[in-house]
Amino acid sequence: MTDTILSIAGVGKTYAGGTTALHPVDLDIRRGEIFALLGPNGAGKTTLISIVCGIVTPSTGTITVAGHDAVRDYKAARRVLGLVPQELATDQFETVLATVTFSRRLFGRSGHAGHIEQVLRDLSLWDKRHAKIRELSGGMKRRVLIAKALAHEPDILFLDEPTAGVDVELRRDMWKLVHRLRERGTTIILTTHYIEEAEEMADRVGVITKGRLLLVEDKTAMMQKLGKREMVLTLAEPMTSVPAELAEWHPALEDEGRRLRYTFDARGERTGIPSLLRRLQELDIAFTDLETFKSSLEDIFVDLVEGRRAEEQAA
Numbered sequence: 001m002t003d004t005i006l007s008i009a010g011v012g013k014t015y016a017g018g019t020t021a022l023h024p025v026d027l028d029i030r031r032g033e034i035f036a037l038l039g040p041n042g043a044g045k046t047t048l049i050s051i052v053c054g055i056v057t058p059s060t061g062t063i064t065v066a067g068h069d070a071v072r073d074y075k076a077a078r079r080v081l082g083l084v085p086q087e088l089a090t091d092q093f094e095t096v097l098a099t100v101t102f103s104r105r106l107f108g109r110s111g112h113a114g115h116i117e118q119v120l121r122d123l124s125l126w127d128k129r130h131a132k133i134r135e136l137s138g139g140m141k142r143r144v145l146i147a148k149a150l151a152h153e154p155d156i157l158f159l160d161e162p163t164a165g166v167d168v169e170l171r172r173d174m175w176k177l178v179h180r181l182r183e184r185g186t187t188i189i190l191t192t193h194y195i196e197e198a199e200e201m202a203d204r205v206g207v208i209t210k211g212r213l214l215l216v217e218d219k220t221a222m223m224q225k226l227g228k229r230e231m232v233l234t235l236a237e238p239m240t241s242v243p244a245e246l247a248e249w250h251p252a253l254e255d256e257g258r259r260l261r262y263t264f265d266a267r268g269e270r271t272g273i274p275s276l277l278r279r280l281q282e283l284d285i286a287f288t289d290l291e292t293f294k295s296s297l298e299d300i301f302v303d304l305v306e307g308r309r310a311e312e313q314a315a
Contacts, residue, residue, distance in 0.1 A: 005031040005187050006052070006156060011061030013047055021047045024060055025213045027206065029156070029189060034182055036202035036219075037191045044211040045191035046086065049158050053083045066155060079107050082154030084145050086161045092134035096125055099133060100147045107152035119150050122177055139170045146177070157181065159190035163197060175200055198222075230293045231273060233260040236286035245283055249276045260287070 006029035013022040022044045029035055037045050050056040052063055054074060063070035065077040091099060100116055120126045123143040128136065133144060142162075149157060159178070163171040178188055178201050192198055198205050199219065206216040238257035249272055251262045264271045280287070 003031040004028045005066055006189075007064040008048075008052065009062050009064075011048070011051055011058050011063060013051060013056060014059045021211055022051070023212045027213065027216065029187060030204075031155075031187055032182065032185055033203045034178065034188045034190070034201050036198035036205045037189065037208055038193070038195065038198045038205050039191075039208040040193050043193075043209045044213075045208055046160055047211075048208070048213075049083070049160050049189070049191060053081055053158060054078055079152065080155045082149035082152065082157040084142075084149045084157070084159045084162060086164060093132055095130050095132055096120070096136075096144055096147070097129040099144060100151045103148040104151035109152045115153065116147075116151060119147050122180065123147050124173065139166050142166060142170065146174070150181075154186070156187045156189065159188065161191055161193070163192070163194065171197075228263055228265060229271075231262045231264065232291045232293065233262075233280075233287040234258065234289035234291075235260060236288050239285075243283060243285075245279060246276070249279075251276075 006027075008025055008027040008029075010024045010026060011022070012020070012024040014020045025048060037048070039045055047056060051058045052065070052070065054070065054077075063077075066080045068077040068080070070077040094102075097116070097120070100120065104110075104112065104116065117126065120129055123146055125140070125143050125147060128140060133141060136144065146159075146162075159174075162174055166174075175197075178190070182188060188201075190197070190201065202219045204216060205219050205222045207214045207222075232254075235258055239253060239260075240257055242251055242253055242260075249262055251260050253259070254261055262273070262276060264273060
């Protein structure tokens with residue numbers, strides 16, 4: 001039986017004006033996993049995280065955090081959670097050390113200088129511990145937010161768009177930190193609109209758009225789908241149907257037979273493109289243009305949903 005540390009059941013949010021920011025979500029997070037919530041800006045990622053962390057009140061549903069009801073036993077549930085928000089909001093005139101120490105005590109933990117020192121060292125902040133927040137760069141301020149979230153040793157860490165607007169070096173440092181935290185047993189949930197971030201860090205990926213959690217899959221299965229690319233050939237002469245000799249590539253005719261579309265796995269050892277082009281030449285099928293396309297995030301969402309529906313209908 002899977003060890004579930006966070007259970008979200010039917011959680012949704014509709015505001016007084018009638019706007020639905022989040023349609024009911026059912027989601028179980030496994031202890032010790034890295035879960036990525038992938039979706040475009042405005043998809044509902046931050047709303048879901050804010051509800052779980054007690055910042056936004058849900059309209060429907062229940063949340064259980066490490067066995068604690070997030071509403072009835074709010075303090076116990078919140079103590080388990082750490083949140084790194086998108087906004088760089090912190091006291092600009094406090095020092096790094098004072099800010100992180102205060103965050104730890106806010107959750108009823110004693111000072112424990114050793115833990116705080118380790119967190120600051122992990123985030124390359126130890127040399128800046130006596131600096132005031134206002135003296136730090138944007139990247140360093142983001143590191144302070146992470147240190148604050150880790151100060152009380154949470155079992156679950158939420159990272160809301162952790163690398164949005166940060167440089168490549170900080171992004172890589174954060175990826176390394178996330179993996180180290182997981183090795184120590186921390187469960188990590190991150191929101192992102194970067195596909196490569198989900199690929200680099202996550203065990204499972206949830207796709208959310210327009211306030212709906214479309215599906216949840218293991219990363220490996222998800223990345224295989226994200227690896228799909230398309231090649232479109234503009235034919236010199238329109239065709240009425242795909243020749244039987246091309247059946248193994250499963251191409252599709254479009255634009256009244258003027259275009260031939262072939263979908264392939266860009267991550268596979270063989271894309272099938274060279275052999276397809278050779279066969280076209282053997283069949284004397286000429287083309288005047290060749291284009292390759294990488295699906296957009298929205299295209300990927302549509303493909304994933306249609307694939308899930310087909311699986312459900314076949315079951």
